[in-house]
Amino acid sequence: MNMIISLGLSLKGNLFICPLKFQKCIFQKILVELLGGILKLNRMVPFLKKILIFFLLIFIFTFFIWSYFQQKFLTEIYEKQQSTVFTDRKGEIVFILPNERGYINQQIQKIPPRVKELLIKKEDKYFYYHFGFNPFSICQEIISKFGFGNRKGSSTITQQLAKILLNKEKEKSTKNKILELFSAISLEIFKSKDEILKMYINSVYFGNQVQGIKEASRLYFGVSPELLNDGQILQLLATISSPSEINPLKPENITVAQNLAQRLKLDLSNLFFIEADQVKENVKNYFKQQDLLFEIKPFLPSLKSNQLTIDKKLTQKLREIVKRNIEELKFKHAKNAALIVIKIPENEILALIGSPDPTSFENGYQVNMLKKPRPIGSTIKPFIYLKAFEKGLRPYTLVEDREYKYITALGFPLYPKNFDWKYRGEVSLHYALSNSLNVPAVKVLEYVGLENFYQFLEKDLEFKPIQDLNNYQLGIALGALEMNLMDLAKYFTIFPNQGILKSLKISFNQEQKEKIITKPEYVQLVNKILSDRKTAIDQFGLKSDLNLFQENYALKTGTSRNFKDSWIVGYTPDFLVGVWVGNVENEPMEEISGQLGAGKIWSEAMELLFNSNYNKRTPFDFSCVKEFYYKNNIEFGLKNDDFEKSLTALKDNSLILNPHDGDKFLLKETTHIILRAKNRVNWFVNDEFIGSGKEQFFSPKKEGCYKIKAKSIFRQEIVTICVIG
Incomplete structure (x- = not known):
């Protein structure tokens, strides 16, 4: 440097003589200026170093801050990938909701050692040695683009994770690659290698709407990741590169997995792969486990807890009962059914079945019949009799079962008929309700008063009819009123709950409303009648599906006009079971009544519950009921009854x-x-x-x-x- 300075001074002193006739040549001027600049730069070097170091520190600090917030942002995305899991009352998974990307994802906290080993060998063998990116792989990929080599990808596991979390898998651009690179570095700065690996294996997509190895293992092989063998692990690893085209449902998956095994130098003779046909069965069973989402989906916005009151195993058994019976009833043109089980006295829903098979697209199975209103037939009668008992009638009250004429609001005559088109003359209300007689029910409703009963439905029960109740009038007693199974079952709970109406609970911590509908003594009269199977023999026979081995149960059947709907609601003080059978298209069945259609399903469901822990064998409370002797028969009423007055309260004086x-x-x-x-x-x-x-x-x-x-x-x-x- 000193020599250069001396040379510069000599030049400036005109010691260098230009051979040209010009006093100074152009070259001399340029050289002088250049050397002068170097001299000045030499004096500024310490200052430039400080400036460069300052900006370098600013860059490092800025990148560090950006990396912190970027990895935090990516971590939040990762955590949001976790699907919401709903469990039943016993802690078993009922269903898993898809995440924001529409994938089902349950994250594991510890990667099985063999999965970890094979994953790193396949995807990123230098994973534990690089800082988020592999410069040699990047260079090889760049060179291959110019025709030298055949490397197709250079992304590390960390870069792949960044790409997944940024949702940029399908957007390949230089800008995205730079963002992925810096995002990968940010993850490496703030996350351990094992954390990154866990995030990756929980985020990678395996096709068929499942994300992460836990759900992929359950979907394709029906096991948890810990139980995967080497062949199954390779089948899943082979899926990563093309989850839609090479997942285990595809025959090509095994071929790709075998090639992968050879590349990883594994002994093929020791590997066991699952064929596509078996995988299809596993996938079918997996989505069958999600069946309950079909019925519970309408309740999701209002759920207060992820733990449901549902009993998953009970529901699965009941669905099999429904499906099997509907298959038998198809020859009588009954294709659809619904069922509900409610735990008493809590009014907790134990089972909801709105379709025999929600995975099927045949026979209207995609329609949830739990919430579809249909004419409820004679199941309305206990409520009519309840109001009559409040007004002074009793089970021993006599009524004429004969032809009556009524004029409807439209001016047309109405002649009520019984189910079997027969009249029985003078009968008690006990006999009339036990045998579901229509004509006495109309007389009782007439006694109660239509306006009074309308108010009971809309004000007390808070029922919302699909049309004005004035359109039904006395037709309510003949089964014309429409209601869905869930509402009907809820209203029926006032009978085992001593007159108290509670809202149904489907999740724990759910707020529950209670309302006193009537006094216990009137409920006891209804329960006494509905639990008496002997008096019902005339209508239902000695041998019937409705006659069960345990005695403390009550029930009411219903059949709508033209056999379009078959109903039954039965209960004990411990649980209630409601069943509907019919057709989604509202087509008539071939003479399937409440007893023959819904009754068969109901009896099997009741026997299942009788043999469960939900059956406490709690007896009905009849403490307010008093026996009366009339014409060598025992009848039931209440203490302090005016027997003669109640006996003839419906006496018809017509000649x-x-x-x-x-x-x-x-x-x-x-x-x-x-x-x-x-x-x-x-x-x-x-x-x-x-x-x-x-x-x-x-x-x-x-x-x-x-x-x-x-x-x-x-x-x-x-x-x-x-x-x-």
């Missing part, structure tokens, strides 16, 4: 039973009108005597209105009928 006032008949040669009275009477038509007795035939000869009079010793009654051509 003429048929025809009804205002009836119209079509005139034909074969028209014969039956005149029927309660007692022996004299019959008159237009004041002309035609005969005596309880029954008499009248054959009109011409059109017109006729005055029919029945006259006994004590009274007489007149009705008017019309005969039209």
